[in-house]
Amino acid sequence: MSETTIVEALNQAIAEEMRRDESVYCLGEDISSLDGGYGGAWAVTKGLGEEFGAERIINTPISEILISGVAVGSAMVGMRPIADLQYGDFIFCMMDQLVNQAAKMKYMSGGTVEIPMVLRAPVGASTRGAQHAQSLEAFFTHVPGLKVICPSNAYDAKGLLKQAIRDNSPVICFEHKKLYGGKRKEEGALSPSSVIPDEDYVIEFGKAAVRREGEDITIVANLLMLHRAMEAAEILSKEGISCEVIDPRTLLPFDFETVFESIKKTSRLMIVHEDNYTNGWGSELSAKVAEEAIYYLDAPIKRVASYDVPIPFSPVMENYVIPNVDRIVEGARNLMQS
Amino acid sequence: MANKKVSKDQMVEMYKEMYLIRKYEERIYYLFLEGTMPGSIHQSHGQEASAVGMLYGLRDSDYMASTHRPAGHDLAKGVSLKSMMCEMFGKANGCCKGKGGAMHTGDIKVGAIPANAIVGGNIPIAAGIGLALKMQKKDDVVVCFFGDGASNEGSFHEGINGAAIWDLPVIFVCENNLYGASTPYRTVSKVQNIADRASSYGIEGYSVDGNDVLAVHEIATYAVNKARNGLGPTLIELKTYRIPGHSRSDACAYRNKDEEKQWFAKDPITSFRKTLMDLGVKEEDIISLENKIDEEIEEAVEFAIASPDPLPEDALNDVY
Ligand SMILES: Cc1ncc(C[n+]2csc(CCOP(=O)(O)OP(=O)(O)O)c2C)c(N)n1
Ligand SMILES: [Mg+2]
Numbered sequence: 001m002s003e004t005t006i007v008e009a010l011n012q013a014i015a016e017e018m019r020r021d022e023s024v025y026c027l028g029e030d031i032s033s034l035d036g037g038y039g040g041a042w043a044v045t046k047g048l049g050e051e052f053g054a055e056r057i058i059n060t061p062i063s064e065i066l067i068s069g070v071a072v073g074s075a076m077v078g079m080r081p082i083a084d085l086q087y088g089d090f091i092f093c094m095m096d097q098l099v100n101q102a103a104k105m106k107y108m109s110g111g112t113v114e115i116p117m118v119l120r121a122p123v124g125a126s127t128r129g130a131q132h133a134q135s136l137e138a139f140f141t142h143v144p145g146l147k148v149i150c151p152s153n154a155y156d157a158k159g160l161l162k163q164a165i166r167d168n169s170p171v172i173c174f175e176h177k178k179l180y181g182g183k184r185k186e187e188g189a190l191s192p193s194s195v196i197p198d199e200d201y202v203i204e205f206g207k208a209a210v211r212r213e214g215e216d217i218t219i220v221a222n223l224l225m226l227h228r229a230m231e232a233a234e235i236l237s238k239e240g241i242s243c244e245v246i247d248p249r250t251l252l253p254f255d256f257e258t259v260f261e262s263i264k265k266t267s268r269l270m271i272v273h274e275d276n277y278t279n280g281w282g283s284e285l286s287a288k289v290a291e292e293a294i295y296y297l298d299a300p301i302k303r304v305a306s307y308d309v310p311i312p313f314s315p316v317m318e319n320y321v322i323p324n325v326d327r328i329v330e331g332a333r334n335l336m337q338s
Numbered sequence: 339m340a341n342k343k344v345s346k347d348q349m350v351e352m353y354k355e356m357y358l359i360r361k362y363e364e365r366i367y368y369l370f371l372e373g374t375m376p377g378s379i380h381q382s383h384g385q386e387a388s389a390v391g392m393l394y395g396l397r398d399s400d401y402m403a404s405t406h407r408p409a410g411h412d413l414a415k416g417v418s419l420k421s422m423m424c425e426m427f428g429k430a431n432g433c434c435k436g437k438g439g440a441m442h443t444g445d446i447k448v449g450a451i452p453a454n455a456i457v458g459g460n461i462p463i464a465a466g467i468g469l470a471l472k473m474q475k476k477d478d479v480v481v482c483f484f485g486d487g488a489s490n491e492g493s494f495h496e497g498i499n500g501a502a503i504w505d506l507p508v509i510f511v512c513e514n515n516l517y518g519a520s521t522p523y524r525t526v527s528k529v530q531n532i533a534d535r536a537s538s539y540g541i542e543g544y545s546v547d548g549n550d551v552l553a554v555h556e557i558a559t560y561a562v563n564k565a566r567n568g569l570g571p572t573l574i575e576l577k578t579y580r581i582p583g584h585s586r587s588d589a590c591a592y593r594n595k596d597e598e599k600q601w602f603a604k605d606p607i608t609s610f611r612k613t614l615m616d617l618g619v620k621e622e623d624i625i626s627l628e629n630k631i632d633e634e635i636e637e638a639v640e641f642a643i644a645s646p647d648p649l650p651e652d653a654l655n656d657v658y
Binding site: 315 | 377378438439455518520590592593648649650652653657
């Protein structure tokens with residue numbers, strides 16, 4: 001048992017799975033730390049080149065079609081690739097391989113071909129400008145055949161990534177740049193470390209976690225926004241507003257039941273995500289509640305999300321676009337009035 | 339290497355541009371170290387001969403497409419120093435109103451299209467600009483910069499092939515600085531000279547010493563004239579080396595010290611300065627123009643720091 005950051009937890013998950021299963025390997029740009037390499041843009045694969053060699057920690061050219069295509073092809077015939085992106089935004093360079101190939105292959109083959117691959121992609125704004133900042137969850141929760149996970153702490157990061165590696169479907173793991181922890185000091189970054197058990201564990205997909213129990217409002221939030229929501233809940237509790245905070249942990253599949261159970265009690269729902277407002281994953285959750293659980297609610301659903309713009313560079317504007325604790329607190333107060 | 343077509347005065351002008359880029363990048367580096375500048379940086383010092391050699395003498399109406407490492411290209415294309423510096427600070431009067439940042443600087447009024455942070459993303463775009471120029475029957479050209487790493491992207495293949503089949507006025511310039519981030523080019527391609535790839539598109543390719551500004555300018559002049567005359571694209575590979583790390587946090591552990599030493603000894607600025615002096619330019623004159631540029635940079639820094647931030651709500655403009 002030891003206190004572990006998300007970077008360390010992901011690293012452990014990959015290393016342990018690679019030791020357990022010869023077919024697991026990693027590929028991506030600058031992922032090896034051999035010969036002075038980075039060990040990944042966020043140092044997640046640091047030290048793995050040393051342990052597993054260049055055959056299983058494969059540095060690729062800057063070729064996203066190659067990375068994703070090789071992952072699909074090798075997964076088809078018995079390997080379990082873990083592909084790495086430096087910034088999630090570059091995922092658009094892989095779109096055909098992910099959506100037309102990986103996601104559809106099992107179905108098109110009548111269930112005879114499976115693609116047990118994982119793609120890890122860092123999301124979130126960190127004053128790098130619009131092409132290094134986007135939250136991408138909703139693009140992929142729209143795709144049947146993919147699974148989408150989004151760990152917000154180290155314990156989940158390890159358990160969900162291990163499950164993803166063992167899963168026989170393509171899984172996209174969205175990680176938040178400001179949650180990796182460790183030495184990197186970005187403004188507003190957190191280090192949500194966890195005490196991680198020594199023994200092997202996985203976290204089943206489609207099981208949300210209630211991070212804080214409450215009576216008045218249910219807040220559903222993922223990745224960095226989960227932490228911002230927890231902070232907001234603390235402030236609100238001092239005003240007598242009691243929030244129940246739910247971390248969906250996986251977006252596809254999504255644990256609607258846990259949200260329904262919660263709003264049965266609170267009668268109010270707020271959804272917070274860094275992905276932008278229109279057609280974010282909160283839209284689907286809202287629709288689902290409208291279809292199946294509307295009678296539990298005493299007030300309209302409130303969504304707090306990034307405004308519908310590309311992410312601007314200037315910190316002044318970036319901070320405005322991304323939801324912050326104040327906006328969540330404000331949203332909750334309004335929700336209590338309605 | 340002496341170049342008959344470039345006069346001594348023109349060489350002095352080229353030197354000034356190179357020196358400006360060097361000092362700009364060095365100043366930015368210190369502003370980052372001090373923690374006064376937000377975000378991250380990918381700097382171009384060491385590669386000044388490529389930017390200036392390629393772009394010197396182009397028209398404002400010619401276009402230039404750059405990468406995540408754009409400062410040298412932008413300054414050499416004529417983007418104003420102050421507007422660049424303001425953008426680095428995310429200020430309202432930056433060249434992208436603070437919305438772009440370090441990886442997207444540019445100013446289309448002087449032909450510098452916003453820099454592209456998707457590796458290889460600018461290559462097909464350059465072909466598109468070239469196509470428009472051809473359709474509009476203009477004799478302007480596009481210079482498209484990218485790195486060795488970008489040459490392995492699908493967009494490289496598709497963009498150059500498109501420009502080739504339609505004889506577009508595009509000069510593709512691969513700045514081969516030996517590394518894509520921490521990855522040595524030799525480990526990600528079996529083709530030693532990226533210029534050799536030109537033959538697979540049926541166009542001309544040239545490998546040139548990218549630290550020799552006159553050599554760069556000579557091949558640039560050839561390729562630009564060719565493009566202006568409707569004779570299609572050229573792929574130019576400039577062998578060069580970046581002095582700083584790939585980005586702010588990179589200590590270059592993957593580079594060997596002997597290699598660094600060898601390349602640092604071929605510094606494009608020190609060698610060109612010497613060329614100028616050999617041609618009879620007085621050192622005191624060089625020093626006085628250097629001092630003037632140093633002052634301009636300080637002025638730009640002060641101007642940027644004193645400039646207003648954008649309003650938060652400005653974030654909502656310019657989407658459509
Ligand atoms: C499509 C895409 N993939 C990966 C990256 C991350 N990245 C940014 S710069 C870079 C290295 C680029 O190398 P090169 O093309 O040689 O240009 P240099 O940095 O050496 O100027 C990488 C991998 C990116 N920005 N875009
Ligand atoms: Mg390079």
